[in-house]
Amino acid sequence: MSEFLQQLLNGLSLGAIYALIALGYTMVYGVLRFINFAHSDVFMVGAFIGYYMGKLVPEGTLWGGLAVLGVAMIGCALLGMTIERLAYRRLRSAPTLNVLITAIGVSLLLEYTGQVFFGAAPRNFPAIFPVRNFQIGGVIIGSNQLIVIAVSVVLMIVLQLIVYRTRIGTAMRAVSLNPKAAVLMGVNNDVVISFTFGLGSALAAAGGILYALNYPSIDPLMGVMPGLKAFVAAILGGIGNIPGAALGGLILGTVETFVSGSQWSTYKDAIAFAILIIILLFRPAGLLGRFTVEKV
Amino acid sequence: MLSITDLSVSYGAISALSGISFSINQGSIVTLIGGNGAGKTTTLRTISGLLRPKAGRIEFLGEDITKLAAHKIVARSLCHVPEGRMIFSNLTVDENLSMGAYLQRDPELIAKNRDYVFSIFPRLKERVKQMAGTLSGGEQQMLAIGRALMSNPKFLMLDEPSLGIAPRLISTIFEKIVEINQKQGITILLVEQNANLALEVSQQAYVLETGRIVMQGESKQLRTDPQLKATYLGG
Ligand SMILES: Nc1ncnc2c1ncn2[C@@H]1O[C@H](COP(=O)(O)OP(=O)(O)O)[C@@H](O)[C@H]1O
Ligand SMILES: [Mg+2]
Numbered sequence: 001m002s003e004f005l006q007q008l009l010n011g012l013s014l015g016a017i018y019a020l021i022a023l024g025y026t027m028v029y030g031v032l033r034f035i036n037f038a039h040s041d042v043f044m045v046g047a048f049i050g051y052y053m054g055k056l057v058p059e060g061t062l063w064g065g066l067a068v069l070g071v072a073m074i075g076c077a078l079l080g081m082t083i084e085r086l087a088y089r090r091l092r093s094a095p096t097l098n099v100l101i102t103a104i105g106v107s108l109l110l111e112y113t114g115q116v117f118f119g120a121a122p123r124n125f126p127a128i129f130p131v132r133n134f135q136i137g138g139v140i141i142g143s144n145q146l147i148v149i150a151v152s153v154v155l156m157i158v159l160q161l162i163v164y165r166t167r168i169g170t171a172m173r174a175v176s177l178n179p180k181a182a183v184l185m186g187v188n189n190d191v192v193i194s195f196t197f198g199l200g201s202a203l204a205a206a207g208g209i210l211y212a213l214n215y216p217s218i219d220p221l222m223g224v225m226p227g228l229k230a231f232v233a234a235i236l237g238g239i240g241n242i243p244g245a246a247l248g249g250l251i252l253g254t255v256e257t258f259v260s261g262s263q264w265s266t267y268k269d270a271i272a273f274a275i276l277i278i279i280l281l282f283r284p285a286g287l288l289g290r291f292t293v294e295k296v
Numbered sequence: 297m298l299s300i301t302d303l304s305v306s307y308g309a310i311s312a313l314s315g316i317s318f319s320i321n322q323g324s325i326v327t328l329i330g331g332n333g334a335g336k337t338t339t340l341r342t343i344s345g346l347l348r349p350k351a352g353r354i355e356f357l358g359e360d361i362t363k364l365a366a367h368k369i370v371a372r373s374l375c376h377v378p379e380g381r382m383i384f385s386n387l388t389v390d391e392n393l394s395m396g397a398y399l400q401r402d403p404e405l406i407a408k409n410r411d412y413v414f415s416i417f418p419r420l421k422e423r424v425k426q427m428a429g430t431l432s433g434g435e436q437q438m439l440a441i442g443r444a445l446m447s448n449p450k451f452l453m454l455d456e457p458s459l460g461i462a463p464r465l466i467s468t469i470f471e472k473i474v475e476i477n478q479k480q481g482i483t484i485l486l487v488e489q490n491a492n493l494a495l496e497v498s499q500q501a502y503v504l505e506t507g508r509i510v511m512q513g514e515s516k517q518l519r520t521d522p523q524l525k526a527t528y529l530g531g
Binding site: 167170171173174177178180181182183184185186187188189 | 344345346365366367370371375376378382383384385386387391394395396398399443447
């Protein structure tokens with residue numbers, strides 16, 4: 001039993017990180033109908049900003065950790081908005097394939113620019129938050145896990161409030177439902193799309209820091225695997241659906257953790273793709289998604 | 297209030313409007329009628345900035361708005377209720393109305409406009425928390441018009457408000473269109489395939505045929521025009 005609870009806890013904290021990344025994929029898909037493959041590299045940049053910022057604050061303090069988190073989120077928000085402005089905006093009316101190829105190009109650019117600046121060798125991520133382990137029953141709860149869960153829950157609540165309670169959030173939903181009608185209401189779609197990239201990239205940065213806390217070896221290609229899994233999580237939940245991305249992330253993290261703790265542990269990375277294939281075969285709109293007829 | 301000069305629009309190589317000119321006086325209801333594919337929707341979409349004309353000029357309240365971005369045109373109190381309503385189906389009725397008031401900053405004015413919308417369309421008030429996609433066609437049209445009124449327009453363009461709506465709701469909606477014009481002083485450009493109805497509520501009319509204006513005049517007179525009768529008014 002305690003073994004089960006332990007795995008569940010580990011799974012949910014990994015899943016919360018996937019969820020944070022998946023939210024960015026799904027929000028951008030919502031407003032632009034394409035998968036931003038560079039998103040996983042924004043996640044990596046978030047971790048590296050954390051790495052360098054971590055040297056400027058005393059290790060192991062809560063305020064220091066939160067400050068690093070905040071700077072990484074702001075930095076990546078700016079990066080995401082810059083990518084949208086420079087690479088994607090002029091392709092607004094281009095065929096989807098052109099945009100996808102551009103996204104892959106941006107992704108490679110970030111990965112290999114990262115190797116130039118940060119080097120290809122892995123680096124040790126500093127312990128920016130205080131580290132302690134708590135034991136409850138037979139379950140060991142690491143403070144890093146608690147931080148992952150607390151930060152993700154807070155960010156998701158904030159995101160929910162932004163999307164459902166603010167003017168720009170309502171505009172985001174309106175743009176994703178019908179961009180032309182939104183324009184007719186006086187919405188500047190460029191501003192909304194830019195905001196969406198900023199928001200999604202800030203969440204990816206948080207994901208990058210939280211991931212690095214728990215897997216403290218970072219390198220410029222570190223975004224690839226978690227990025228792919230978060231992408232699967234977004235599809236699993238229903239691409240374009242915000243609660244779906246959160247749910248998909250949690251499910252994927254939990255399943256992966258249970259598989260890696262079992263006799264089939266060698267398949268822990270394959271499981272995401274098995275889930276992807278199953279969902280595409282049996283429920284392509286995802287768990288919370290619905291088939292919508294594309295408007296002409 | 298609005299004046300269009302030699303407006304030409306094409307989709308790629310296909311020409312949809314070939315040099316149309318017309319103007320609309322403040323306070324009136326003007327209708328643009330014509331068969332399917334005549335270019336009515338194209339005209340409205342070009343005025344509201346969704347399409348860019350190949351040639352010609354659009355002036356609104358004495359200013360050239362031909363090259364203005366669509367979201368800036370709304371800010372000048374010219375609002376377009378598009379064909380097919382285009383309500384935000386997964387937003388509530390209330391959120392749809394809030395989107396209509398997107399550029400409005402004065403909470404009192406927003407509240408006043410919302411009350412006005414509910415006073416002319418009480419059905420919307422009963423359904424404020426409902427997802428807009430669950431409304432009937434007629435209710436969605438009411439919402440589309442209500443949403444436009446939330447932007448506090450001086451000039452309203454309606455694209456086929458009778459399309460796909462139960463006949464008994466059509467008369468309600470047209471009564472309200474007249475009321476909006478008379479009580480709120482909002483100038484209206486009404487696009488319709490239902491020419492009888494459109495000529496009944498409007499003062500001026502333009503008839504569009506394959507991208508050209510082929511007839512124009514007072515609606516009263518056009519209603520009895522033998523040629524128009526034969527083509528558009530069912531004999
Ligand atoms: N998106 C489009 N792409 C290409 N041609 C179009 C498009 N929309 C309309 N057209 C063409 O332009 C002409 C005018 O269409 P439209 O303005 O929709 O007419 P109406 O509203 O009077 O029915 C038609 O010949 C139509 O086929
Ligand atoms: Mg039309």
